[in-house]
Amino acid sequence: MTTRALVTGGAGFLGSHLSERLLAEGRDVLCVDNLYTGSKKNIEHLLANPRFEFMRHDVTFPLYVEVDEIYNLACPASPVHYQRDPVQTIKTSILGAVNVLGLAKRLKVPVLQASTSEVYGDPEIHPQTEDYWGRVNPIGIRSCYDEGKRAAETLFFDYHRQHDLDIKVMRIFNTYGPRMDPADGRVVSNFIVQALRGDDITIYGDGSQTRSFCYVDDLIEGMVSFMRSDRDFVGPVNIGNPGEFTMLQLAQEVIRLTGSTSQVVHLPLPQDDPRQRQPDITLARAKLGWEPQTQLAAGLERTIAYFRGLDRRAKSPTDVSGNS
Structure with a gap:
């Protein structure tokens, strides 16, 4: 059944x-x-x-x-x-x-x-x-x-x-990955859209905040x-993926993979934006036999290819999101 x-x-x-x-x-x-x-x-x-x-x-x-x-x-x-x-x-x-x-x-x-x-x-x-x-x-x-x-x-x-x-x-x-909304304000979609347009890439704070991208x-x-x-x-x-990257590292990788001429600019850090984010996946490994297989560069390449196929006239990413 x-x-x-x-x-x-x-x-x-x-x-x-x-x-x-x-x-x-x-x-x-x-x-x-x-x-x-x-x-x-x-x-x-x-x-x-x-x-x-x-x-x-x-x-x-x-x-x-x-x-x-x-x-x-x-x-x-x-x-x-x-x-x-x-x-x-x-x-x-x-x-x-x-x-x-x-x-x-x-x-x-x-x-x-x-x-x-x-x-x-x-x-x-x-x-x-x-x-x-x-x-x-x-x-x-x-x-x-x-x-x-x-x-x-x-x-x-x-x-x-x-x-x-x-x-x-x-x-x-x-x-992150294909079907992310280009205007949802998340850091991966923000950086990719900005890089493909040749716009400045906006980082909130000094860029030392970390995230782990799955x-x-x-x-x-x-x-x-x-x-x-x-x-x-x-x-x-x-x-999640325990690989940890700073916002500046992510921006540099997106610029490299897109071949963009974008420059990084810094904006004030929003309220309550977490400084670090990295999962301990020991439990998932032990109980589910699960761990991520996709490295950041490979996943970004697939995501960039998706965004290249979208209408370039889509709304610009917003500047109120922080580094989520």
Whole structure:
């Protein structure tokens, strides 16, 4: 019997790749998205597949469907998008979690939460391990996302303890690849778009801040492996690439790979922008046998090729995002 998977946020960057992967495995996919940040362009190549179904729906409202497993990816994930409507962002994380958990409880099916490295905030330990509680500003401009995801994790574990629900909580570190929105303000898309246009590459702060970048195919492999893992392994588990790069190193690599004449300029560091971000993936290696396979240069080359194919007249990246 074919498994039917529900992917909330399925028309987004990660959701579209996950939907594609599940279809390739022979599963039916119900893609749910309100298209606030997702786009039908991300899934247009899937619409003709008879095993793929798209439903426009906001997860802050209950969803009545029949499925065998749930991947909850619904939430704006870039600072530009989640700061545009912070109240809706935190509602999406919390009410969305309540609704998918209620659905999973009714159907008695496993549910995976796409959480985030942002639950660690501006960390005091490096690299970040899953037992670190984080250092998060509860009232800052990023709090709608950070605290929303932290509250969602609380709900998942409370449903697990109180109702014996089969949950998986996955903390995603910076992910990049084809289908990123060129105007979403994330650092990889910002740098690539600026380099291809020959514009100045904007770095927030002195460029010494670090991030660890995971190519989307590796991330999806980790997500699927986690969902298929033993029921008693609920997480949280870090899924990301432990390779650590400064913002200046990333900018220089993008300039090299694009052959751009862009120059680096520095802007003030936004509020609460983390100084370091690197996952400890010891747990993922031990429990899932997973680790990323794609080196940064190879992943950037594929991502640059995707952006070269887009309309060059697309909106310029914004300057309010920081180094996310």
